[in-house]
Amino acid sequence: MFEVISNEVLAENLHKMVLSAPRVARARKPGQFVMVRLDRGEERIPLTISDADPAAGTITLFIQAIGASTRKIVATKAGGSIRDLAGPLGKETRITNWGRVACVGGGVGTAVLFPLVKALAEAGNRITTIIGGRSSSLIILADELTPLSDTLIVTTEDGTLGIKGFVTSPLGDLLADPERVPQAVFAVGPVPMMKAVAEMTRKQRIETIVSLNPIMIDGTGMCGGCRVRIGSETRFACVDGPEFDAHLVDFDLLSDRLSIYRKEETAAHPLAECRIAGGIT
Amino acid sequence: MSNTLSVKERMSIERVAMPELPADLRSRNFEEVNLGLSHGQAVQEARRCLQCKNRGCVAGCPVGVSIPEFIDALASEELPRSAQILRRDNALPAVCGRVCPQETQCEALCVRGIKGEPVAIGYLERYVADWAMSHPELLQGDQAPAATGKSVVVVGSGPAGLTAAGELARLGHAVTIFEALHDTGGVLRYGIPEFRLPKDIIDREVALLTEQGVVIECNVIVGKTVTIAELRSDFDAIFIANGAGLPVMLNIPGENLKGVYAANEFLTRVNLMDAGRRDDSSTPIIKRREMAVIGGGNTAMDCVRTARRLGAERAMILYRRSEAEMPARVEEIKHAREEGVEFVMLTAPAAILGTADGWVSALRCLKMELGSPDESGRRRPQAIEGSEFELPAGVVIDAIGTGANPLLTSTAHDLFLNKSGNILIGSEEESNIPGVFAGGDIVRGGSTVILAMGDGKRAAAAIDKYLKRK
Ligand code: FES
Numbered sequence: 001m002f003e004v005i006s007n008e009v010l011a012e013n014l015h016k017m018v019l020s021a022p023r024v025a026r027a028r029k030p031g032q033f034v035m036v037r038l039d040r041g042e043e044r045i046p047l048t049i050s051d052a053d054p055a056a057g058t059i060t061l062f063i064q065a066i067g068a069s070t071r072k073i074v075a076t077k078a079g080g081s082i083r084d085l086a087g088p089l090g091k092e093t094r095i096t097n098w099g100r101v102a103c104v105g106g107g108v109g110t111a112v113l114f115p116l117v118k119a120l121a122e123a124g125n126r127i128t129t130i131i132g133g134r135s136s137s138l139i140i141l142a143d144e145l146t147p148l149s150d151t152l153i154v155t156t157e158d159g160t161l162g163i164k165g166f167v168t169s170p171l172g173d174l175l176a177d178p179e180r181v182p183q184a185v186f187a188v189g190p191v192p193m194m195k196a197v198a199e200m201t202r203k204q205r206i207e208t209i210v211s212l213n214p215i216m217i218d219g220t221g222m223c224g225g226c227r228v229r230i231g232s233e234t235r236f237a238c239v240d241g242p243e244f245d246a247h248l249v250d251f252d253l254l255s256d257r258l259s260i261y262r263k264e265e266t267a268a269h270p271l272a273e274c275r276i277a278g279g280i281t
Numbered sequence: 282m283s284n285t286l287s288v289k290e291r292m293s294i295e296r297v298a299m300p301e302l303p304a305d306l307r308s309r310n311f312e313e314v315n316l317g318l319s320h321g322q323a324v325q326e327a328r329r330c331l332q333c334k335n336r337g338c339v340a341g342c343p344v345g346v347s348i349p350e351f352i353d354a355l356a357s358e359e360l361p362r363s364a365q366i367l368r369r370d371n372a373l374p375a376v377c378g379r380v381c382p383q384e385t386q387c388e389a390l391c392v393r394g395i396k397g398e399p400v401a402i403g404y405l406e407r408y409v410a411d412w413a414m415s416h417p418e419l420l421q422g423d424q425a426p427a428a429t430g431k432s433v434v435v436v437g438s439g440p441a442g443l444t445a446a447g448e449l450a451r452l453g454h455a456v457t458i459f460e461a462l463h464d465t466g467g468v469l470r471y472g473i474p475e476f477r478l479p480k481d482i483i484d485r486e487v488a489l490l491t492e493q494g495v496v497i498e499c500n501v502i503v504g505k506t507v508t509i510a511e512l513r514s515d516f517d518a519i520f521i522a523n524g525a526g527l528p529v530m531l532n533i534p535g536e537n538l539k540g541v542y543a544a545n546e547f548l549t550r551v552n553l554m555d556a557g558r559r560d561d562s563s564t565p566i567i568k569r570r571e572m573a574v575i576g577g578g579n580t581a582m583d584c585v586r587t588a589r590r591l592g593a594e595r596a597m598i599l600y601r602r603s604e605a606e607m608p609a610r611v612e613e614i615k616h617a618r619e620e621g622v623e624f625v626m627l628t629a630p631a632a633i634l635g636t637a638d639g640w641v642s643a644l645r646c647l648k649m650e651l652g653s654p655d656e657s658g659r660r661r662p663q664a665i666e667g668s669e670f671e672l673p674a675g676v677v678i679d680a681i682g683t684g685a686n687p688l689l690t691s692t693a694h695d696l697f698l699n700k701s702g703n704i705l706i707g708s709e710e711e712s713n714i715p716g717v718f719a720g721g722d723i724v725r726g727g728s729t730v731i732l733a734m735g736d737g738k739r740a741a742a743a744i745d746k747y748l749k750r751k
Contacts, residue, residue, distance in 0.1 A: 023506045037463050041555065043563045044463070069563065084463035086500040217549055217564075220461055220502060221686055222526035224543035234530060234537065239688060253537055256639045260539045261565040 001081040005058055007074065012137045013065045014111075015074040016050075022057030024049070024087050030119035031093030031211070031243055034059070035219040036073065037084035043069045046216050046238070048112040049088060062111035062141065089219045090242045097124045098207075102174055102182040103149070104167050104197055105131040106189020110140050112211050113188045120186070121148040128153065128182065130170050132189075136161035168196050175200060182206060187246065191255040198246035208246035212237045214257055229253050286328055296398035297326040301616075308589050308620035311475040311558050315379070315407075323408040327356035329393060330400045337390030338402060343735030344377075344444070346370040348387055348402055355409055361420055364413035367406065372447035372490075373440065373734060375414060375482045378407025380473060381731045382610045414485050425494075426453035431748045434459060434516040436503045436689065439467020440730045441522035441721030443490060444737030445744070449520075450493040452745050457516070459501035461688075464553065467524050468722075469730065471553040472545075474583050476590070477613075480552075504689035509696070509717065517751065518716045518744045521704060522737060525722030526686040531575065531679045535633030540567055540641035544580050544680035548587065557591045569675025571595045573644055575630055576680030577602065578727075582613035584678045585622050596622050597674070601629040601649050601662040625672070627651070629664065633677055644672045683727045690723075701726060710740040711747070718744055 005018040024034060028049050037044045051060040065071040076082060093116050101120050105113035110131045120127055127148065132155035133139045139154055139161055146152050153170045154162030163170060167189070174180050185208040187197040194210045201208040214226040214237045221239035228237050229250035235241065300316040301307075307314050318326065330352045338348040347366050354363035367374045383389075383403035391399030413420060431454045435442045438460040446456045464470055466483040491497060501507060503523065512519050528543035530536055547566070550556040554564035572588035574581050577600035589596035598617070600607060603626050607614060618624065625646075632645040648668035651660035685702035697705040697713040703726055704712055704719040711718050720736025722728055 023501070027506055041559075041561055041563065043554070084500050086461065086463070086502055087505065089502070089505060217546060217554070218462065218526075220505075220526065220688055222528075223546035223549050224528040224530065225546040227530075227537060229537060257537065257539060260567070 025052040028088040029092030032088035034087030064108040098183040104187040106193040109189030132167035195251035210246040304619035338387040341390040372444040374410035429453040437523040438465040441733035441737040444734040448741030461502040509693040521719040522721040525683040527684040538635040572676040573674040577607040581680035709743040
């Protein structure tokens with residue numbers, strides 16, 4: 001049992017949950033995730049560890065309630081508990097001082113991006129953070145990311161906040177500006193967004209890292225369900241990733257495999273209509 | 282009394298047949314296929330044992346169960362005594378009585394098998410173990426051993442880990458098991474389907490261990506949550522039995538199509554996460570009319586019989602040799618066939634074909650023939666030229682095997698491994714690091730439950746010796 005220490009609502013459907021998990025807090029590195037199962041009979045879902053306090057023995061998760069399972073998890077109040085939580089899983093982010101870095105987050109991907117931005121900032125990088133979503137209510141963590149970034153740019157598709165459009169347009173401006181062009185780009189978000197970012201940076205050969213969100217079960221390399229194609233190789237995202245060189249990722253295969261259970265889900269669990277079956281959120 | 286029976290009388294009794302759920306019924310549910318013997322059947326079968334001096338059966342048992350003794354007590358209807366003998370030698374008798382390949386172990390060496398049928402040792406083991414589980418009040422509790430003050434951590438709660446934990450607790454050591462998944466049992470729970478080993482049996486075997494004082498903590502992934510180095514400073518000895526959880530991929534075109542599962546994923550979804558087995562499971566599974574399983578071992582049988590139960594009209598097993606070479610247990614093959622599984626033998630997949638939108642639609646296969654024997658002594662399959670054909674399938678399950686999962690070993694750099702990533706151990710199950718022992722599939726590669734248990738038992742004895750020296 002893992003006690004919920006606090007559970008704050010940061011935005012519509014976005015919760016910041018602090019949980020007691022002393023061993024995970026001690027071992028955790030940026031980029032890693034935990035597998036969470038609320039209770040018996042529930043799914044195991046991967047959630048990125050946003051932050052950890054080894055002294056207090058706690059970890060922080062930003063959870064966007066977008067499916068049946070995440071909704072149940074965020075409904076757990078402070079003082080309540082989560083039955084199963086295992087980790088930290090996945091490889092840690094390779095953090096160095098690149099100089100200028102662009103961090104791009106789309107929708108719920110911003111929650112995954114947050115710990116990377118924090119670690120990159122601590123390593124002395126100058127960061128332009130670009131976060132986007134459909135509408136202003138879906139822009140998350142802007143306040144938390146502002147102090148870590150040199151510049152924070154917000155985009156919304158409907159223009160209700162920041163620049164109207166997609167994250168790719170301010171990124172394009174950045175890439176075209178010799179003064180501001182980043183040495184590395186981190187991108188986390190919906191597959192089409194990550195794919196678009198990868199295409200944009202490919203020509204200039206800018207190192208680009210994406211965090212992938214395939215369907216996972218165990219998260220320990222045991223089932224092979226999370227397999228992704230990286231270059232000519234099949235890799236398991238839960239142990240070999242979740243971060244990979246964006247220029248080698250087969251994004252079409254990833255989005256195809258993410259759709260495997262879409263029909264089953266809508267039939268069996270009408271609430272889960274937009275859950276990206278088991279992806280890391 | 283049984284011992285008043287003459288040899289002739291014993292010889293005249295015929296081997297009992299295991300009562301089973303009818304095939305048409307069971308191929309639509311997940312209930313246990315073998316129903317277990319009645320008391321009368323069990324006692325009668327026990328009386329077939331000649332109590333011979335050779336004790337071949339004991340030599341054939343990887344954990345050395347005192348088979349003639351427990352059978353003799355059963356034949357005399359002294360069930361508490363029989364149960365005590367069995368439990369003394371075997372930490373998980375209700376599991377072994379169900380999943381051990383007795384036909385190649387104890388029963389293969391039974392003298393009665395020379396001319397006729399061996400004693401049904403496995404059925405009897407199951408009978409006595411099940412009896413013990415439902416009559417705890419009639420069993421004398423083991424006397425609590427004096428605490429040695431030594432602590433041992435066991436990594437993994439599969440058959441090797443559970444066995445070692447039981448033995449070590451009985452010797453008075455404080456035992457903690459760390460399990461990576463959210464539930465106990467390892468492959469017993471995520472791998473072996475309910476129709477062969479009900480989950481309830483695992484729960485009860487595990488409960489017996491916790492009653493003995495074994496502490497089990499789930500959700501601890503050694504190598505990630507804690508390292509071997511940390512464990513070495515927190516415990517007096519370590520037993521690594523984290524299994525062979527790494528699927529071997531087919532490496533043929535199309536293996537990333539939607540509808541292609543590694544056996545581990547397919548079985549974990551159904552067995553551990555209840556997909557397709559319970560209506561309230563939140564884990565989905567793809568069901569199709571035609572489901573093809575590649576491989577010839579017990580895991581392949583488990584997959585194909587599960588596929589059948591999920592509703593596949595054609596649940597097919599594809600194997601590149603012939604049925605005679607299949608490593609699966611005879612009983613599994615028989616049960617699978619009765620349940621309507623199709624055996625597509627001497628067939629190897631060359632590619633998995635898909636629809637335009639990325640779903641599996643068929644397997645492109647090659648017909649094989651058997652050539653001269655290879656290193657394993659089995660005749661090597663060779664593709665027949667021009668024999669390509671297509672087999673329609675909406676789900677393909679890869680059950681060709683598993684390898685060593687590197688999660689733990691990759692964070693314990695000083696541990697010696699072989700080329701395939703398995704931990705190297707000496708004769709006393711000890712690794713190159715003093716106090717760190719290993720057994721089961723992480724040492725053997727994909728093997729069986731009982732061999733893993735044998736490792737657990739030997740490791741426990743070696744650990745006990747080590748702790749006394751220390
Ligand atoms: S989630 Fe099972 S191998 Fe990655």
